[in-house]
Structures are given as structure tokens and as C-alpha cells.
Amino acid sequence: MEQYGYAGSGVRLDATFAALADSTRRAILARLAKGEASVTDLAEPFAMSQPAISKHLKVLERAGLISRGRDAQRRPRRLEARPLREATQWLENYRQFWEAQFQRLDALLHDLQTSAGKKRGRRAGVKAGSSRARRPVRNDKPLLMTSDS
Amino acid sequence: MKNSGPFNITAHGDREIVVTRVFDAPRRLVFDAYTQPELLKKWLLGPDGWSMPVCEIDLRAGGKYRYVWRNDSNGREMGMGGVYREVVAPERIVATEVFDEAWYPGEAVDTIVLTERDGKTTLTQTILYNSRETRDAVLKSPMQYGMAMSYDRLEKFLPSVGREAISA
Numbered sequence: 484m485e486q487y488g489y490a491g492s493g494v495r496l497d498a499t500f501a502a503l504a505d506s507t508r509r510a511i512l513a514r515l516a517k518g519e520a521s522v523t524d525l526a527e528p529f530a531m532s533q534p535a536i537s538k539h540l541k542v543l544e545r546a547g548l549i550s551r552g553r554d555a556q557r558r559p560r561r562l563e564a565r566p567l568r569e570a571t572q573w574l575e576n577y578r579q580f581w582e583a584q585f586q587r588l589d590a591l592l593h594d595l596q597t598s599a600g601k602k603r604g605r606r607a608g609v610k611a612g613s614s615r616a617r618r619p620v621r622n623d624k625p626l627l628m629t630s631d632s
Numbered sequence: 633m634k635n636s637g638p639f640n641i642t643a644h645g646d647r648e649i650v651v652t653r654v655f656d657a658p659r660r661l662v663f664d665a666y667t668q669p670e671l672l673k674k675w676l677l678g679p680d681g682w683s684m685p686v687c688e689i690d691l692r693a694g695g696k697y698r699y700v701w702r703n704d705s706n707g708r709e710m711g712m713g714g715v716y717r718e719v720v721a722p723e724r725i726v727a728t729e730v731f732d733e734a735w736y737p738g739e740a741v742d743t744i745v746l747t748e749r750d751g752k753t754t755l756t757q758t759i760l761y762n763s764r765e766t767r768d769a770v771l772k773s774p775m776q777y778g779m780a781m782s783y784d785r786l787e788k789f790l791p792s793v794g795r796e797a798i799s800a
Contacts, residue, residue, distance in 0.1 A: 500643045500646075500764070500768060501646065501764070503643075504643075504644075504645065504646075574641055574642075574643065574771060576771075577641055577649070577770075577771050578639070578641045580679070581639075581641065581651060581653075582639060583679070583680075584675060584676055584677070584678075585637075585639065585653050585655075587674070587675035587677065588655065588662075588665055588675040588676075589637070589655065589656070590675075591665060591671065591674050591675050592655055592656070592657035592661055592662065592665060593656070593657075595657075595661055595664075595665075595671075596657060596661065
């Protein structure tokens, strides 16, 4: 059941994040990651009625995160990995970008603490305009990895 | 990876991105690193090869700030700014943010909360966008650096393609 073409990936991503915002739905996905399962199987671990579970399944299905298997009787649900992968990838790109900034901040904080400790025997504390006294952080060379993905 | 603390990013609710990160430093210092121009210019540089020539901060509720980044190899610039709504040193900053060439509509509201424990500081940064579409667009291209970066990479890539075409 290929339905990825129905909307741009931006629209689908909205649905993906909305679907993932609920802990029951995330638990359902975790269960389906181990293999397909019927609605009854899926309802079992939750203190929830089947209609309530079906509602969650509908949201997941609309987001393209799950699909239905062929068995007409059981209608087992199965995980569709692609939209999940996309959503995770976007978060990962964002994460890498910020991690590169934060690693520079780590280095700066480290420098500030060691120089403050050495120069004044103080643990911390920087006053505006006093950074001249400190050794500059090498801002031309990001210290660790870049955010290249 | 010295000093690299726990780091988490989530898409929260419909319109938020929440970033948490632990720094091995007291919170006063982290607050300074976020609010003093001479310190911000040393770390908030964007991707490799970019610098932050402009960083102006009027740190008070109602005060403005302005950042400009520059790609040092091609001179491309990117600016953003906003207005502080709350400043509670050294624990909380709320500010609006708008990029000069915003690729998303409206302004976002950025809330930074710093908590300290055993000499370590946890940063929780919540960025609230005006719609879910906007939030997801930002995740797709982080802070527009993402776009600028991919252009840069394209520029690096193109000459080598040219050479191959010539030698072929």
C-alpha cells in the first residue's frame, strides 16, 4: 500500500510528529517494530478498549507510519519505516548543527573556568569587557566535528 | 569528546522544539556565554568557516539584540534579531527571534532556562513557533545555516565536477 505520493513530505512530516507526540502510539510502534500484530494483540498490553486502540491506529495509519497486512481476517498492522526515518533524520540534522555549537561552548566554558581559576583564584564569573585578559578561544577552528551530515 | 554533556532535542507538542544540554560549568558562566557579545562571538558561529562579526545585546526586558554571521570564504551574510521579553540573570531569558531572510513566517519565541546542580548547568531551550508547519520547516533546515551550508557544499562540489568533466 504505497501512499507516500499523496502529499509533500512537509505535510506528511506534520502528521508524523503529531502521531509521535503520544506515548501510547509510540508504544504501539515499538511493539510493531518486533513484527506485525492484530488489533487484539496490540490492545493487550494497554488498559484500553479496542475502539480506543483503533483510534490510535487510525492516526498512525494516516501518518503513514503503519499499514495493514493482507490477511483479511486479522488485518494485522505493520510498521512502515520510511516516514519515521525521515522524521528522525530531520531531528538528527538539527541536533548535529547544535552539537557543533555546544562543543565550542564547552571549550569556551572550560577556558573561562581555568583562566579565572589561575588568574584570580576564583571559581567563575566574567564581567562584561574583561575577556581581553583571557586567552581567546580559537574560534577559527571548531574544536570537534563540524555539523556536516 | 571532552566535556560533551548529555544532549537532547525533541519536537514537542505541535509548535515547539525543545533542546536540553548539560554543561560542565556553573550557571552564571553559561548565562554570561549566552548574553555577553564578546563571549557569544566565540561559540555561536554556525558551521565551519563562518564567523559572527556583529553581536549587539541590550540585555533587559524590552531591549533588542542583533546577530550577523558571515561566511568568511564568500562573504555571504545572514542576520537575525529580536526583543528580550524577560531577563532574569542567571536563570531565565525569554526573547523573540526573527531572521532577516526568514524562511518561515512570523517570529518565534525563545525561552532559555538554566538550572545548576553540583557545578553543572542544564540548559533547557524551548523555541515556540507560530504554527506546526513553521516548526517542521525549521527542523528541516536548521536556522537557515542548513541552507547556507548546503550551498557552500555545492560550491565545493561543483569545481571537482568541472575538473572531471574536463579530464574525461
